[in-house]
Structure formats: C-alpha cells, structure tokens
Amino acid sequence: MRQRLGRSWRADPATAARRADHPPLAVSHDDRNARRIAALCERAAGLGLKRGMGLTDARAMYPALEFVEADIDADRRLIAGLADWCDRYTPLVALDGGDGLYLDITGCTHLFGGEERLMADLLGRLFDQGFDIRAGLASTPGMAWAAARHLAPAGGKGGIIAPGREAEALAPLALGALRLGAEIVTRLESVGLRTVGTILHAPRAPLARRYGRQLLDRLDQALGRLDEPLSPRLAVAALSVERRLAEPVSRTEDIERLTGLLCATLKTHLEQRGEGARALELALFRVDGAVQRIAIGLSRPARDPPVIERLFAERLTALAEAIDTGYGYEVVRLSVLAAAAFDDRQGDLAGDGLARHEDLARLVDRLNARLGRATIFQPVAQQSHIPERTVGAVAFVGLVADEAVRETGSSPEPAIVAPRPIRLFKRPEPVEAVAEVPEGPPVTFRWRRALHRVVAAEGPERIEPEWWREEDGKPRDYYRIEDEAGRRYWLYRQGLYSAAAADLPRWFMHGIFA
Amino acid sequence: MAQNAVARELLPALRRRIAAIEDRPPERFTVAAGQSACPASGGTDARAGTVLLRQGGMPAIAAGPAPVAANRNATVADVVATGAAGFDRALGGGLARAALCEIHGLQARDAGAVTGFALALASLARRSQAGAGAAPLLWVGAADLAGEAGFPHAPAIEALFGIPDHALLFARARRPLDALWIAGEAAGLAALAAVIVEIRGDPASLDLTATRRLQRRARAAGRPVFLLRLSAAPAPTAAPVRFRVAAAHARPREIFGRPLPGSLGMPAFAVTIDKCRANPGRQFMLEWNTDEHRLHPRQPQDPVAVVPVSADRQDHAPAPRPVVARRPGDRRQAG
Numbered sequence: 001m002r003q004r005l006g007r008s009w010r011a012d013p014a015t016a017a018r019r020a021d022h023p024p025l026a027v028s029h030d031d032r033n034a035r036r037i038a039a040l041c042e043r044a045a046g047l048g049l050k051r052g053m054g055l056t057d058a059r060a061m062y063p064a065l066e067f068v069e070a071d072i073d074a075d076r077r078l079i080a081g082l083a084d085w086c087d088r089y090t091p092l093v094a095l096d097g098g099d100g101l102y103l104d105i106t107g108c109t110h111l112f113g114g115e116e117r118l119m120a121d122l123l124g125r126l127f128d129q130g131f132d133i134r135a136g137l138a139s140t141p142g143m144a145w146a147a148a149r150h151l152a153p154a155g156g157k158g159g160i161i162a163p164g165r166e167a168e169a170l171a172p173l174a175l176g177a178l179r180l181g182a183e184i185v186t187r188l189e190s191v192g193l194r195t196v197g198t199i200l201h202a203p204r205a206p207l208a209r210r211y212g213r214q215l216l217d218r219l220d221q222a223l224g225r226l227d228e229p230l231s232p233r234l235a236v237a238a239l240s241v242e243r244r245l246a247e248p249v250s251r252t253e254d255i256e257r258l259t260g261l262l263c264a265t266l267k268t269h270l271e272q273r274g275e276g277a278r279a280l281e282l283a284l285f286r287v288d289g290a291v292q293r294i295a296i297g298l299s300r301p302a303r304d305p306p307v308i309e310r311l312f313a314e315r316l317t318a319l320a321e322a323i324d325t326g327y328g329y330e331v332v333r334l335s336v337l338a339a340a341a342f343d344d345r346q347g348d349l350a351g352d353g354l355a356r357h358e359d360l361a362r363l364v365d366r367l368n369a370r371l372g373r374a375t376i377f378q379p380v381a382q383q384s385h386i387p388e389r390t391v392g393a394v395a396f397v398g399l400v401a402d403e404a405v406r407e408t409g410s411s412p413e414p415a416i417v418a419p420r421p422i423r424l425f426k427r428p429e430p431v432e433a434v435a436e437v438p439e440g441p442p443v444t445f446r447w448r449r450a451l452h453r454v455v456a457a458e459g460p461e462r463i464e465p466e467w468w469r470e471e472d473g474k475p476r477d478y479y480r481i482e483d484e485a486g487r488r489y490w491l492y493r494q495g496l497y498s499a500a501a502a503d504l505p506r507w508f509m510h511g512i513f514a
Numbered sequence: 515m516a517q518n519a520v521a522r523e524l525l526p527a528l529r530r531r532i533a534a535i536e537d538r539p540p541e542r543f544t545v546a547a548g549q550s551a552c553p554a555s556g557g558t559d560a561r562a563g564t565v566l567l568r569q570g571g572m573p574a575i576a577a578g579p580a581p582v583a584a585n586r587n588a589t590v591a592d593v594v595a596t597g598a599a600g601f602d603r604a605l606g607g608g609l610a611r612a613a614l615c616e617i618h619g620l621q622a623r624d625a626g627a628v629t630g631f632a633l634a635l636a637s638l639a640r641r642s643q644a645g646a647g648a649a650p651l652l653w654v655g656a657a658d659l660a661g662e663a664g665f666p667h668a669p670a671i672e673a674l675f676g677i678p679d680h681a682l683l684f685a686r687a688r689r690p691l692d693a694l695w696i697a698g699e700a701a702g703l704a705a706l707a708a709v710i711v712e713i714r715g716d717p718a719s720l721d722l723t724a725t726r727r728l729q730r731r732a733r734a735a736g737r738p739v740f741l742l743r744l745s746a747a748p749a750p751t752a753a754p755v756r757f758r759v760a761a762a763h764a765r766p767r768e769i770f771g772r773p774l775p776g777s778l779g780m781p782a783f784a785v786t787i788d789k790c791r792a793n794p795g796r797q798f799m800l801e802w803n804t805d806e807h808r809l810h811p812r813q814p815q816d817p818v819a820v821v822p823v824s825a826d827r828q829d830h831a832p833a834p835r836p837v838v839a840r841r842p843g844d845r846r847q848a849g
Contacts, residue, residue, distance in 0.1 A: 356705035360650075363699055367685060371692055376652075376685045379668035391668050396683055420673065422629050423664035448623075455763070458778045480778050486761040487623060488778060511664055512623070514630025514674060514781035514802065 024062060028055050029070035038070045072098070082131075083233050084291035087283065088331050089122060091237065094230040100148070102141055102230050115160055129289050139163040141230060142222030146170060146177035166223045171197030178218045184211055237281070237335030239273075241265045248287045248328025252316050255284070255332065259312045262334040263305035276301025276342030282312055285331035292323060296369045299361045299397050301340045307362060314370040364396055386466060387424060387510060418461045419480065421490040421511025428508035431491065438497045441479045445491065447509050452483040463492075474505075480513065488513035594642045596635070597808030598800055601785070605755065606792045609635055611642070612736040614729040614753040618788065619744045620760065622714070625663030627761040630674070631783045632710055632740045634802045634809060637675040639738045640707035641807065649707035650681040652700050656693045658714055659686050663744060674781065674804050681707070690717035694724050701731035701739045712742040716749065726752035748788060756789035762799055762812065780804055782812055 024044035026037045035055035044065060049058050058065055075098055083093045083101055089112070092104035105118060112118035119137055126133050136147025138161035147161055150173045161169045170177065173196050175185045188211065193199055199207060199219070208216050220226035241262045249255060259282060270276060278301055282294045296311045316323070367375045377393040384390055433442035441457035458480040465473025474495040481489045489512060495505035593608035602608045609615070615635065619628035636651055643649060653666060668679040685700075687693040690713050697711040711728070713720055725741070729752045732739040741753065748756065762782040766773040781802045787794050799812040 356649075356703075359703050360705040363703060363705075366699060367696055371687055371696070375687065375696075376683055378684070379679045379682055381669070381679060387667075391679075393684070420667055420670040421626070421664070422633070422667055422670045422674065423625055424667040424670075425664040426660055450623075456766075456776065456778055458776065482764060482778055486763040486782070486784070487626060488761065488764065488781075489626075511667065512626035512629075513778075514626050514633070514670075514783075 023064050023066045024049070025066050025068065026055075026058065027070050028067045029072075075099075080233075081290065082126075085285070085289050086122075087234075087291065087333075088242075088285055089118060091234070091240070092230060092232045093234070094232050096145070100145070102144070104230055104232070105137075119160070137161070138166065138169075140166065140222055140224045141228050142179060142218060143169065143224070145179060146173055146222060150174065150177040163224075167200055170222060171195065171200060175199075178215070178222060180215060180218055184215060187211065188215075235337070237337055238339050239266060239269055240333055240335035241269075242283075242331055242333035244331050245329070248330045249332075250325035250328035252320070255282075255316065255329070256309060256313050258332050259334060260305050260309040262332065263303075263308045266308075266334060266336065267303045267305055270303040270336070270339070270342070273339070274342060275339040276303045277308070277336045277338070278340045279336070279338040280308060280312075281335045281337050283331075283333040283335065284329045285333070286325070287327045287330050290326070294319065295337070297365070297373075299364050299368075300358075301342045303342060311365055311369045314366050318370045384466065385463065387420065387463070388426060388428075418478075419513070421488075422514045424490075424511040425509065428492070428510045431507045431509045433491065433493075433507035439477075441481065442491065442507065445481075445507065445509075447489075452487075452489075454481050455484055456482040460493075476508075478510070594635075594639050596638055596800075597803070597806075598798065598811045600811055601798045601800060601809065604787055604793055604796050604798070605790060609639065609738070610754060611639060611738060612733045613755065614725060614732050614739045614741060614751075616725075616741045616743060616751055616753040616756040616789075618746060618748060618756065618758045619742070620758070622662050622745045624760055625744055627759050627781075627783050628742055628744060629663075629666060630781045630802065631757070631759045631785060631800075632742055633671060633675045633677070634781075636708040636710060636738070636740060637677055637807055638809070640677065640681075643707060649705065650683050651677055651708050651710065652683045652685060652706050653710045653712070654685045654687070654693050654697045654700065655712045656690045656714065657686065657688050659684070659712060662714065674802070676807050689719075691719040694719055694728075697739065697741075698724075698727050698731055701728055701737065702735045704735050704737060706737060708738045708740065710740045710742060712744070713746070714744050716746050720749075722750050722752055729753060751789070753789070754791060755787070758786040758788045760784045760786075765801070765812065 024047055025041040026044050026049065027039040028035050029038040030036075031038075031052075037049060037051055037053045037055065037058060040049055040051065044062075047062055047065075049062070049065070055067065059067075079095060079098060079101070083095060086093045086101060086103055090103050090105045090108045092106075094102040094104070096102050105115070109115045109118050112121055115137055119135055123133065123135055134148045134152035136144045136149075136152055136159070138144040138147055143161055143166045147159060147169065151159060151169070174194065175188055175196060177196060188194075188199070193202075196219075199215070204216060217226060221228040243258060243262060249258065266277070277298060279295065279297050281296075284292045284294070286292065294312065294315055296308075296315055298311070302308060364376050374395045376396045378396045379391045380394050382390055382392045429447065431445045431447040433445035435442045441459060442454055444451060444453050446452070460477035460479055463476045463478060465475065467473065476492040476494050478490060478492040481491050483489070490510045491507060492510055493505045493507050495503065497505060592611055593602075593606070594611055595602055595608040596605075617628055617632050619625060640649060640651060659665065666682075666684075668682055671682065672678050683706075685693075685696050687696055693711060693713065697709055700706055700709045709732075720743075728739050728741065748758075760783070762784040764782045765779045766775060767777040767779040768774065779801075781804070783800050783802070784797065785800050786797045801810045801812045802808075803810050
C-alpha cells in the first residue's frame with residue numbers, strides 16, 4: 001500500500017483535496033460472522049461510510065472502495081511501540097484497548113513546561129511521525145478518555161479539563177463517552193436518556209437497580225468520586241536517569257560514555273538509599289520513534305559506574321549485529337529495575353578475600369551479559385544412583401563465603417565405592433561387543449567405527465534401574481575396560497540373558513576413564 | 515677459550531632477543547654458590563651440577579639438591595612439584611605456577627588421558643596455593659563440551675583429584691572464539707585456582723595471538739591456565755610448556771603387596787614433553803596416585819605382564835620354572 005500510494009499519504013483535509021489520486025480506503029475485519037469495516041480513511045468517511053458497516057453494503061454503494069485486511073498483530077505491535085515511545089513523557093503508560101493509550105503524567109509536566117506544553121509537544125511529534133491522533137487531558141482517566149474521544153476535533157487536542165469541571169464538560173456528551181457497553185447505551189437511549197447530563201442529576205438508586213452498577217461506577221470514575229487505578233504496561237523502575245541529547249548519537253562508544261555519565265548520577269542516589277542495583281535497563285529512544293531496551297543483571301548489588309559501564313559495553317558488543325542504530329538516539333535512559341541492600345563490608349587489611357569474591361562475581365556478570373544467561377554453571381549432586389542422573393547443573397551465582405555454611409547445608413555425600421569415569425556421556429552410545437561368555441566382559445568391541453581389543457576388564461558392577469521412575473527398566477552391568485592402547489572405558493550391558501530371549505542384552509559405552 | 519667467550523656473549527644476547535620477541539623479561543642465570551658453572555652450555559647440560567634458574571615462569575634446569583632463587587620472580591614457589599622427580603627435573607623444577615600450559619591429545623578418544631592429566635596438574639596447583647580452600651576451578655568449553663568426549667563428571671573429579679563439586683565451575687560458549695574470550699577474562703583472576711580451556715580441533719581463532727594473550731594474563735594473575743586440545747595438530751604456540759598425553763596401561767591394584775590380577779589400578783599417562791625450555795622430547799610414564807594426590811613415575815614394568823595372559827585367549831601360560839641363576843644381560847630369555 002505504501003509503495004503504491006507513497007510514504008506520506010496521510011490525508012489531512014487540506015492535502016486530501018489536492019491528493020485525490022488514491023481511491024477511498026477501508027480496513028475490514030471479521031466481526032460476528034460478517035466482514036465489517038474496522039477503519040476508514042477520510043475520503044471514505046466523507047462518502048458516508050461508517051465503521052461497523054457490512055463490507056458487502058459498502059461495496060454495493062461504492063464499487064471503487066478499496067479494502068485492506070486488518071492485521072491485528074501489527075496493530076498491537078504498533079500500539080506497543082507507541083507506548084514505548086511515550087515512555088519519554090512518563091513511566092506510567094497503560095494500554096487502552098487496541099487503539100488508545102493512557103499516560104499518567106502526574107508529577108511529570110514540569111519537565112516539559114506545563115500540561116499545555118507537554119500535550120503540544122506530544123501531539124506535534126506524533127503528527128510528524130504520521131499519526132492522526134486525538135488527545136485529552138484531565139484529572140481522571142475517565143474524563144480524559146471522554147475528552148480525547150468525544151471532545152477532540154480530528155487531528156487536534158481535546159483540550160484540558162481543569163480539576164472540578166468534569167461534570168460541566170461531560171454534560172453535553174453522548175452516553176458513549178462514559179465507556180459503557182453498547183447494550184447499556186441502547187437501553188438508556190430507548191428511554192430517552194441520550195446525554196450524560198440527563199443522568200448526572202437523576203436519582204442514583206433507580207438507575208443502579210435498572211442498569212447495574214457499571215453505569216454509576218463509570219460516572220463516578222469520570223467525575224473523580226471513585227478512584228480508578230491504571231495498570232502500566234511496564235513495571236516502574238525504582239530509579240531512573242535519562243539524558244536528552246541535542247544531537248542524536250549512534251556510535252557504540254558514545255552510548256557507552258553516556259551510560260557511564262548516567263551511572264555516575266545514579267550512584268549518588270543509590271548511595272543515599274543504601275542500595276546497589278541488581279538489574280539495570282538501558283532504554284535507547286531512536287530518532288524515528290523506535291525504542292530499544294538493553295537489560296543486564298548483576299549477581300551482587302553494584303553501583304560503581306565503571307562496573308556497570310563495562311557490563312553494558314559487553315552487552316552492546318554482543319548485540320552489535322542485532323542493534324540497528326538507524327539515525328541515532330535522542331534520549332538515553334538508564335533505569336534500575338531491581339535494587340538490593342548494598343552493605344559496605346569491611347575487608348581485611350590485605351583486602352584480598354573480598355576482592356576475590358567481587359572479581360568472580362563481576363566475571364560471572366560479564367559472561368552473562370555477553371553470552372547470555374547460564375553461561376557459567378556448577379555441578380550439583382542429585383538424589384539418584386543412575387550415573388547420568390547423579391549430577392545436575394545450577395547457574396553459578398557466587399561463591400559461598402562461609403565454608404562452614406556449605407558443609408552443613410550440603411546433603412551427605414553418597415559414598416562412591418566403585419570408580420566413576422572422568423568423562424561421562426550424556427547419552428550412552430551403543431557399541432557392538434563380542435564377549436567370550438554371555439555374562440562376561442567383552443573381548444572386542446566396536447565403538448565409533450573403530451575396533452578395540454580388550455586387554456583387561458574389571459567388573460561387573462550392577463546398577464539397577466529406578467523402579468519408581470521407569471516401569472520396565474533393565475539392569476545394567478558395568479565393566480571398566482582397558483584396550484590395547486591403554487585407554488580405559490566404561491561399558492555396560494543392558495538387560496539380562498533369559499530363556500525367553502525376546503531381546504538380547506545390548507552393550508553401551510558410557511564414559512572414559514583417566 | 516676464545517670461542518667459548520664468544521659463545522658466552524652470543525648466547526645470552528640471542529636469549530635476550532628471543533625474550534623480547536616473546537614478550538618476557540630477559541632471563542637471568544644464577545649459579546649456586548660453591549658450584550662451577552658454564553652458563554653458555556647450561557641450557558642442555560644438567561650433569562655439571564649446575565643450578566640454573568630462569569625467569570618468566572619457566573625455570574630451565576634445577577639439578578642439584580635444591581633450586582636457588584634467582585630473584586624475586588623466580589622463587590621456588592613459582593613452580594609446583596608434581597611428585598615425579600624426573601619429570602620435575604625435565605620441566606626445570608616443576609610445573610610453572612603462572613603460565614599457560616598446552617596439553618594435546620592426538621585423538622578424540624584420548625580425552626580421558628588428557629582430562630585426567632590436566633586435572634592432575636590443576637589439582638596439584640590448586641593445593642599448592644595459599645588459602646586455596648574455596649578457590650574454584652573454571653572449566654571453559656565450546657558448544658561441544660558435552661558432545662564427543664563426554665562431560666567432565668564431577669563425582670569422579672572429586673574422588674580422583676580431590677576437587678569438590680562446589681569448587682568446580684563450567685562455562686560453555688557457543689563458539690571457540692567465545693570460549694577463548696571467557697578464558698582470557700577468567701585467566702586474569704586470582705579468585706580462580708586454575709582455568710582449563712578445552713578446544714577441539716584447530717579453530718582459526720586459536721592462533722599465536724590468542725595463546726599469547728592467555729599466557730600474559732596467566733603470568734599476571736599468577737594462576738595456571740591449561741589449554742586442552744583434542745584431535746588437534748601441534749601449531750606454534752606462546753605456551754612455554756606443551757605436553758602430548760596418551761593413555762598408558764594401568765598397573766593392577768595391589769592387595770597385600772601383591773598385584774591383583776584382572777584389576778585396573780591408578781590412572782596412568784604416557785606424557786611427552788613436546789615443548790619446554792629445558793629438554794623437550796622426553797617421554798615419561800606417569801601415574802596419578804589418587805590417595806596422595808601426587809604424580810609418580812610408573813614403575814618400570816613390562817607392560818605385557820600387567821595383563822593376565824588368559825585375558826583374550828586360552829590359558830597356556832607355562833608353568834614357572836625355578837630360576838636358579840641368571841647371567842646379567844640374559845634377562846629376557848630367562849623370563
């Protein structure tokens with residue numbers, strides 16, 4: 001569509017007249033088993049078409065009308081991207097259905113020179129990006145919603161409703177301005193109640209009895225008698241610092257330096273709170289509206305600018321290909337997503353022990369920042385006697401400082417009687433083995449296409465299956481085997497020879513000894 | 515005599531140049547008190563009773579009762595005695611504590627011997643470090659760490675080498691390049707007892723520069739880095755020491771002072787010193803004592819005798835004849 005009509009085909013009334021080269025356009029979607037119009041361009045609207053109208057009717061009226069299938073996912077992505085972009089005005093951005101955003105700008109307006117200026121800035125920037133938007137500003141979400149959707153002229157702002165003047169502003173509006181369900185609106189209209197003003201001063205009890213609580217709740221919410229919480233899309237950061245740039249930056253080194261500067265500001269605030277950051281996020285607002293977020297985690301709280309800056313440097317290096325800097329970034333924000341108490345610990349005079357722990361924690365953070373989570377892990381003993389299940393892996397988070405704690409905390413070591421191989425295959429590999437006697441060690445075996453002659457064998461060690469885990473597991477007889485070259489292997493025979501002999505025991509290679 | 519003097523000048527000059535190229539501080543030769551020495555020939559001559567220590571983590575010759583500290587950097591504590599005297603001597607006193615050490619296995623199935631030998635050295639180095647109670651060992655591998663050779667098995671490492679599972683760390687990277695990056699970052703940390711890097715094959719990222727970086731970091735941090743290379747061709751390396759390890763037949767376990775037939779005893783390795791300042795090319799049969807956690811030279815023993823003759827064929831061992839007397843040099847025929 002864009003390729004055909006050009007990039008800027010937004011039809012504001014002035015240019016639409018000049019640019020009458022494209023046919024009226026409508027977006028259709030499936031609604032209750034019928035294809036209906038979901039959205040219209042101005043020309044189509046000017047023809048008298050309406051949202052919700054059947055596609056067949058519209059086509060009958062105007063055969064030249066052009067249709068595009070609605071792409072709900074793309075719409076959702078777009079509104080999410082817009083919400084990200086609006087993060088620059090306030091951290092509290094909530095979605096309103098599929099086509100609206102709530103911005104809670106409490107305490108943020110002074111940064112932009114007042115409510116008026118903030119709204120003008122927002123509308124101007126979005127207009128430049130090619131959006132046709134309506135905005136309203138009020139003390140309650142309900143009133144702002146009504147102002148944006150019912151008061152605002154096309155492509156303009158719905159004005160700012162001063163606190164306390166909600167009733168006055170709402171009175172002339174249609175009932176739809178109260179965010180009511182279509183059914184209630186129809187019922188109210190059928191008895192002649194068409195504007196909000198008609199129910200504003202009506203007795204409350206009969207209204208509630210006939211039309212349910214929702215009507216009065218919505219009214220009270222819009223008037224500010226009932227509190228209405230917004231649920232922001234993203235968790236609000238405990239702390240965040242941002243920097244607006246006069247000139248967009250795009251070089252990685254510049255971003256790193258900026259991060260360092262932001263960290264320095266963050267440090268003093270973290271110090272005041274006695275905290276260190278556990279998770280940080282760098283939000284990069286690109287000039288063209290896209291927002292990129294880069295998150296890092298720390299294994300122990302930190303607030304030193306060089307440490308944090310280095311982690312972000314690693315992350316940026318790792319993402320070098322994935323990040324598209326485009327025309328550069330205009331706002332850079334660093335937020336602390338999670339913080340924890342930062343205890344200033346006193347080291348010993350040599351300052352050795354603590355520094356080492358610190359070093360290791362930083363190494364882990366760097367690895368995780370650059371190569372992804374769980375790059376570094378530790379083996380842990382598991383409650384199982386099946387060799388491949390005896391060891392599990394947990395992500396390494398840092399050394400346990402107190403050795404005694406570990407000693408008491410760990411489960412009792414299972415006593416290993418028989419030697420275990422130094423390298424164990426996760427999945428035992430089948431081998432072809434020839435044994436002298438059925439239940440004896442092999443004489444030769446073929447593993448990975450190479451023939452090995454056995455010169456010494458020790459065993460067997462029988463390991464029974466875990467009956468509580470698998471129903472018909474077979475016992476394994478393990479042998480330590482040395483071949484001609486002196487290499488030692490751990491082979492096992494699975495199953496038993498029996499008279500039934502439905503399936504013969506099979507041989508597997510399970511590990512290599514030192 | 516004149517020739518000797520020229521050689522005396524030339525050789526140190528050459529060594530200084532090599533040291534400059536290899537980015538090491540120049541070596542110093544120290545002669546133990548009361549012993550005559552000829553520095554020019556010291557590189558290869560150990561019989562003269564010379565005590566000759568070099569700097570840069572790699573002492574060359576330390577024949578004699580005890581190595582003498584040449585200077586601050588080349589103290590006795592710079593090397594770790596492995597327990598096998600001949601092997602230590604060949605390495606010039608022991609394994610360098612702060613250096614990169616390459617361990618090669620020619621085939622993938624030598625992984626057991628290579629892993630065992632590396633862990634033996636790492637275990638020795640870890641225990642010789644002051645306050646090494648909790649210092650962990652980091653094992654870095656590429657994506658195929660668990661694949662072809664199997665994953666290092668923690669219970670066995672604890673049982674054989676005394677490194678508990680809470681002192682073991684594994685890092686897995688997707689590419690060999692990343693694995694080398696991890697190793698480089700970790701090699702500079704004194705918090706780790708040792709770093710073991712396992713690289714399979716000959717990736718392009720593992721070149722002289724990469725090994726030099728590891729060597730420099732290891733030297734700066736004072737911790738050993740072991741580079742395990744499986745099924746790889748020996749290439750130029752900045753590591754001062756390179757071993758080639760293959761499996762060796764294990765001696766049977768001993769019970770009441772007698773070998774128990776059909777049993778497999780302690781891990782044994784055939785170690786060739788591939789590269790070393792002092793005397794490369796020598797081969798050692800070493801055995802890891804799992805109880806004392808030391809390397810031993812394996813007792814010279816006919817490898818065939820390890821195996822009971824009946825292991826792979828019918829028992830037709832001749833009845834032992836009483837040997838009354840034996841001529842010196844007639845051993846083979848008599849046995």
